[in-house]
Amino acid sequence: MDEFSFIESIKQHTYNQSSLIKGIGDDAAVFSSLSQNIVSAVDTFVEGVHFSKETMSLFHVGYRALAANISDLAAMGATPAFYLVSIVIPKGWSQEELLQIFNGMRHLARAYKMDLIGGDTVSGKEMCISVTVIGFTMKDKARYRSTAESGDIVFVTGTLGDSGAGLHILTHSNNYKEASYYINRHRMPSPRISFAIGLGHLARVTLNDISDGIASEANEIAEASNVTLLLNESEIPTNSSYNQFPVELQEKWKLFGGEDFELLGTIPPKDWDKVQQIGELTNTNVTKIGEVVEAGKNGKVILKQKHKSILLEKKGYTHLK
Amino acid sequence: MDEFSFIESIKQHTYNQSSLIKGIGDDAAVFSSLSQNIVSAVDTFVEGVHFSKETMSLFHVGYRALAANISDLAAMGATPAFYLVSIVIPKGWSQEELLQIFNGMRHLARAYKMDLIGGDTVSGKEMCISVTVIGFTMKDKARYRSTAESGDIVFVTGTLGDSGAGLHILTHSNNYKEASYYINRHRMPSPRISFAIGLGHLARVTLNDISDGIASEANEIAEASNVTLLLNESEIPTNSSYNQFPVELQEKWKLFGGEDFELLGTIPPKDWDKVQQIGELTNTNVTKIGEVVEAGKNGKVILKQKHKSILLEKKGYTHLK
Structure with missing residues (x-):
C-alpha cells in the first residue's frame, strides 16, 4: 500500500x-x-x-x-x-x-x-x-464529573444494556425480537451531543458517558464529587423487548455492560423541568433514576432493588448489611 | 496490571x-x-x-x-x-x-x-x-511547507545522518569514534523548538522537520510551494567524525536516513542574518545549503554534487541528463 x-x-x-x-x-x-x-x-x-x-x-x-x-x-x-x-x-x-x-x-x-x-x-x-x-x-461551560451535590436528581439518557444485548445476538444465534435494533445499538451508537449542548445554558450539570457500564460511571461521579448516589434499579430505562433476555444477562448488560454511550448526569431539582424539555427538543429520552443523597469523603453508589439495597461497585456489587 | x-x-x-x-x-x-x-x-x-x-x-x-x-x-x-x-x-x-x-x-x-x-x-x-x-x-504565525519563494535561501539546523549512524553503531559492533554521540542522537533527538520559536518575529519562514530524510522533506516543500530547490551536497552539514563511515552509508543516512529531527527551512535573503543570529542565541547550528531557484507547476529538488547534478526524489534519485 x-x-x-x-x-x-x-x-x-x-x-x-x-x-x-x-x-x-x-x-x-x-x-x-x-x-x-x-x-x-x-x-x-x-x-x-x-x-x-x-x-x-x-x-x-x-x-x-x-x-x-x-x-x-x-x-x-x-x-x-x-x-x-x-x-x-x-x-x-x-x-x-x-x-x-x-x-x-x-x-x-x-x-x-x-x-x-x-x-x-x-x-x-x-x-x-x-x-x-x-x-x-463556551467559556467555563465544560461539564465535569466532580460537580454533583446532595439533593441533585440523577438522570440517564436513552436505554441501557442494548449494546450488550446486540453483541449477544451477534454471537448467539436464535430468534430474537428487535434483533436489528440491538445490533444497531451495538455497532452504531449515537453519542448524545445535541442533548449535551442543549444543556449549555444551565448553570451546573454533572455529566459522564456510559462506556464501561453505569456502575463504573456512577462511581466515577460519586468519587469525583465526594457524594453518595442512590439509584433505583426499577427506574433504569431499558428497551421494551429487553425482558426477552435471561434476567442475569439483563442485569449484567444494564449495570456493567457499558458501551451504550448514553449520558449519566446529575442536576439540581429546580432545573429538572428544563432537562426534560431539552430531551424533548433533541429527541432524547431522559429518565430520572435516583438522587444524590449525601456528601461524604468517600463517594459511593447504592442501588435500591425490589427487596434490598446493594453497594454498586465499578465491576460488581456487595450486599449491604 | x-x-x-x-x-x-x-x-x-x-x-x-x-x-x-x-x-x-x-x-x-x-x-x-x-x-x-x-x-x-x-x-x-x-x-x-x-x-x-x-x-x-x-x-x-x-x-x-x-x-x-x-x-x-x-x-x-x-x-x-x-x-x-x-x-x-x-x-x-x-x-x-x-x-x-x-x-x-x-x-x-x-x-x-x-x-x-x-x-x-x-x-x-x-x-x-x-x-x-x-x-x-501567535495568531497567523504557524509555519507551513507551502510558503517558499524563488530567491529564498534554503537552510538546515544541526547535522544530518547522525541518527542513522547511531543505529548502525548499535547494530554493528566495532570501534567507532564518538560512538556515544551518535547513539545519543538516535535515542534522544533534540527537537528544535527554541530556534523555531525564535523565528517568530520574521514575516515569512518555510519550515519542515526531517523525519524521513532531507530528500523527502525537501520534496514536500518543493511540492507544497510549487518551487524548485537547488541543494549543494557539499554544504549539507555532518558531524566532524562522520567521514569514518563508508561513503555510501554516509550518503544514505544524510539524504534518506531521516529521524534526525532537524529543521529544513527557506527564508528570504534579507532575513538570513537574523536566522543566523537566532541560531546563535538558541545554540543551534544553522547552515545555508542551497536556494529556491524557480517557481514551477511541479516542485522538484536538484542536488548539486561534485561533478554532476541529480534529481533528488523522496526515496532515491535519478541522474539528470
Whole structure:
C-alpha cells in the first residue's frame, strides 16, 4: 500500500469548521479557538480486544471508534470539531479495507460537521485504531464529573444494556425480537451531543458517558464529587423487548455492560423541568433514576432493588448489611 | 496490571500550563487558547517496526516518541503545551516497564513544561504507542511547507545522518569514534523548538522537520510551494567524525536516513542574518545549503554534487541528463 496515495484518498477536499486554518498536509493541523474552551480526548481500539471482524464490518469499526470519542465530548458538553486518526495496519490488509474504516468514521463525522485534520498510518502485526477528538465549549461551560451535590436528581439518557444485548445476538444465534435494533445499538451508537449542548445554558450539570457500564460511571461521579448516589434499579430505562433476555444477562448488560454511550448526569431539582424539555427538543429520552443523597469523603453508589439495597461497585456489587 | 492505579501513577500532580483548565481525570481535558492559534499532530510507533528493545531502552522509546511529535510542533513554529498518550501493551508487560516509557516522555516534557492531559491504555499483542501533541502559535504565525519563494535561501539546523549512524553503531559492533554521540542522537533527538520559536518575529519562514530524510522533506516543500530547490551536497552539514563511515552509508543516512529531527527551512535573503543570529542565541547550528531557484507547476529538488547534478526524489534519485 502506498501511504502517500492513501492519505490523498482520505483527505477531505473541503473542510466544515470555520476555525480550521490548516488541515491535513503539513507537519500538524492549525486552528483557532474563537475564545472558547478547547476539549480533547483519545481512545484506542484493538482488534480481538475491542472488536472482532466477525461481529462488525470495517465500516462499523470506524464508526464506533469515532462514536466512542464523540461520546466523551458529549460528556464534557463540548461541540465536536476535529479528529485525528492513527491506525496500525497488519500486512496483507488492502487499501480498500482501510478505506472502509475511514468511511465509517466519515459517515459519523459528517453528521457533526467534524473535520479530519491529521493522522498516521503505520504497519504492524495487529489492527489498532487510535482516535483523538477536539471540540469546543463556551467559556467555563465544560461539564465535569466532580460537580454533583446532595439533593441533585440523577438522570440517564436513552436505554441501557442494548449494546450488550446486540453483541449477544451477534454471537448467539436464535430468534430474537428487535434483533436489528440491538445490533444497531451495538455497532452504531449515537453519542448524545445535541442533548449535551442543549444543556449549555444551565448553570451546573454533572455529566459522564456510559462506556464501561453505569456502575463504573456512577462511581466515577460519586468519587469525583465526594457524594453518595442512590439509584433505583426499577427506574433504569431499558428497551421494551429487553425482558426477552435471561434476567442475569439483563442485569449484567444494564449495570456493567457499558458501551451504550448514553449520558449519566446529575442536576439540581429546580432545573429538572428544563432537562426534560431539552430531551424533548433533541429527541432524547431522559429518565430520572435516583438522587444524590449525601456528601461524604468517600463517594459511593447504592442501588435500591425490589427487596434490598446493594453497594454498586465499578465491576460488581456487595450486599449491604 | 490495574489500569486505575496505573493512571494514578502517571498522573501529574501539578500542571505547568496556565491555559489548562482540566487535566487527566474526566472524559476529556479542557484548556483555553488565549486567542492564539492551536496546533495538533499525532504520531505512532510500533515495536519491531519503529523501534526495537535491543537498541533502545523503554525510557528511550518514550523519549523518542514524544520528541518526534514535538519536532512536528517545531516545524510549525509552535510552542509545545500538551500531550495525550495512547499505549497498546502486550500481556506480560509489567507496570514498571510501562512506567519507564512514561518516564522517558516525562523527562522530555519537563524541558518544555508540557502537561500530560489524557490517554488510553489498552492490551494487545504488540507494543504500540501513539502520541498526540498540542501547541500554540501567535495568531497567523504557524509555519507551513507551502510558503517558499524563488530567491529564498534554503537552510538546515544541526547535522544530518547522525541518527542513522547511531543505529548502525548499535547494530554493528566495532570501534567507532564518538560512538556515544551518535547513539545519543538516535535515542534522544533534540527537537528544535527554541530556534523555531525564535523565528517568530520574521514575516515569512518555510519550515519542515526531517523525519524521513532531507530528500523527502525537501520534496514536500518543493511540492507544497510549487518551487524548485537547488541543494549543494557539499554544504549539507555532518558531524566532524562522520567521514569514518563508508561513503555510501554516509550518503544514505544524510539524504534518506531521516529521524534526525532537524529543521529544513527557506527564508528570504534579507532575513538570513537574523536566522543566523537566532541560531546563535538558541545554540543551534544553522547552515545555508542551497536556494529556491524557480517557481514551477511541479516542485522538484536538484542536488548539486561534485561533478554532476541529480534529481533528488523522496526515496532515491535519478541522474539528470
